[in-house]
Amino acid sequence: MLRSGNVFAGVRPDREAEAFATLAERPGAVVERIVSTGQASPAGFWYDQDWTEWVVVLAGEARLAIAGEAALRTLRPGDWLELPEHVRHRVEWTLADPPTVWLAVHWKGGRAEPA
Template identity: 35%
Template structure:
């Protein structure tokens, strides 16, 4: 058994985006991501072998897809991203910590 709290140990200021595995097996990975104004690098896209289901638990963010689609996410919003769908984080709220929960699976 493992137990925790998704909102524990959140720094007051985040210099670099923080990625933390909560559970990691050969079939699934559940990750907490903390952002505060960080975005993906200008060049390149996330192009993952895994499907990703992600929900914003706190804060606000924006994802941009290589087809030009832009998706705004606020607390409670989630999105499912199929494997090899190129995307990037184009904005996160610089005035508060955005807490993401991401589930990656094959």
């Protein structure tokens, strides 16, 4: 059975919390859409995940802090980042208007090899 949709369908700028939607899931991998409307990680909180996460910003803008890096990373539409397992990171800021729309791919294991 074929599945299809539009990654921007249902994106609303009036949400108080981030919205997560799983777009595809297969053994060992998950693809999700995240819509941020000004959210950031709580003060002092760092993500430390047991899986690799590859993210791309499709709309909006975000700033991330990566443990060990002096400067914040700004992601704009088209910018992507691969975060290997246990690379501590946090979201410092997201653009609310327009909403920041992310596409995230999560998998267990090592680094993806270039195509």
